[in-house]
Amino acid sequence: MSVEVLAVEKYYGKQKALDKVGFIIEKPQVVALLGPNGAGKSTLMKIMTTYLRPDGGTVYVNGYSVTENPMDVRKQVGYLPEHNPLYTDMYVFEYLEFIAGLYGANKKNIREAVEKTGLLAESHKKIGRLSKGYRQRVGLSAAILHNPSVLILDEPTTGLDPNQVVEIRNLIKELSHDKIIILSTHIMQEVQKIADRVLILDRAQLIADKPVEDIQQTSGIILLELDLKVEPALFNEIKQIHRVENLGGNTWELLLKGNEDIRSAVFDWAVKHQLKILRFEMKNTDLENYFRKHTSSK
Numbered sequence: 001m002s003v004e005v006l007a008v009e010k011y012y013g014k015q016k017a018l019d020k021v022g023f024i025i026e027k028p029q030v031v032a033l034l035g036p037n038g039a040g041k042s043t044l045m046k047i048m049t050t051y052l053r054p055d056g057g058t059v060y061v062n063g064y065s066v067t068e069n070p071m072d073v074r075k076q077v078g079y080l081p082e083h084n085p086l087y088t089d090m091y092v093f094e095y096l097e098f099i100a101g102l103y104g105a106n107k108k109n110i111r112e113a114v115e116k117t118g119l120l121a122e123s124h125k126k127i128g129r130l131s132k133g134y135r136q137r138v139g140l141s142a143a144i145l146h147n148p149s150v151l152i153l154d155e156p157t158t159g160l161d162p163n164q165v166v167e168i169r170n171l172i173k174e175l176s177h178d179k180i181i182i183l184s185t186h187i188m189q190e191v192q193k194i195a196d197r198v199l200i201l202d203r204a205q206l207i208a209d210k211p212v213e214d215i216q217q218t219s220g221i222i223l224l225e226l227d228l229k230v231e232p233a234l235f236n237e238i239k240q241i242h243r244v245e246n247l248g249g250n251t252w253e254l255l256l257k258g259n260e261d262i263r264s265a266v267f268d269w270a271v272k273h274q275l276k277i278l279r280f281e282m283k284n285t286d287l288e289n290y291f292r293k294h295t296s297s298k
Contacts, residue, residue: 005059018204034201042082228275240260255293
């Protein structure tokens with residue numbers, strides 16, 4: 001079981017959407033694919049599912065190339081796009097039978113998929129009568145009908161209420177026991193709860209590839225309140241600071257370059273400029289701060 005993305009490039013006209021992106025996934029796990037809008041996430045997912053051809057490099061899914069063996073790749077991959085395409089005038093079982101026929105999947109897989117995704121109680125209804133959460137379950141059921149070893153999910157919890165988010169999150173975690181799941185989302189709290197590994201794209205390039213637990217252990221943010229107003233450029237004197245943001249008034253958020261203890265440097269800086277520190281609070285970096293620190297929002 002593996003996904004190998006090897007120096008993948010993609011252009012839209014003169015615009016480079018992916019610039020030699022590469023990584024390897026070799027075991028069942030949830031891998032979160034993150035990045036600002038326009039970073040190339042959806043393009044990469046479409047290449048991995050053979051909807052788009054790369055302009056350079058390639059992707060191998062369980063040894064099959066997306067360019068040379070696209071039909072074999074499709075047998076290995078289940079895909080839930082961001083805008084889940086469903087025939088809303090069809091009944092749940094009717095729709096899944098149709099999808100099973102397209103894949104050539106055994107119809108006994110339909111009931112297994114329905115039970116696994118918690119759809120059984122709603123399976124007698126037309127899809128158009130289902131809530132957004134249950135429609136997502138239909139999409140997931142369709143994606144796993146042919147028992148793929150790789151599942152690619154593009155924004156699977158968008159538009160769901162908190163209870164539905166928890167249900168889909170638990171379902172994704174359960175499916176990850178025997179599948180590679182590649183998940184794109186903007187909800188950082190969800191990534192922290194279900195992902196094992198994070199890949200971050202920015203400006204068409206892969207800029208970070210880390211286990212989630214490693215990010216959680218990194219120290220890197222300070223809340224600082226001063227007695228007087230200062231210009232942001234004044235913080236440039238503290239070399240360990242990566243970026244500053246004013247939170248209102250004289251309160252600042254300082255994102256650090258690493259995990260070095262910079263308390264003495266900040267206190268010396270304040271004394272130098274005759275400033276009083278009214279609040280100094282160090283926090284562990286969560287995924288959102290890590291993301292902000294490493295992407296073009298900085």
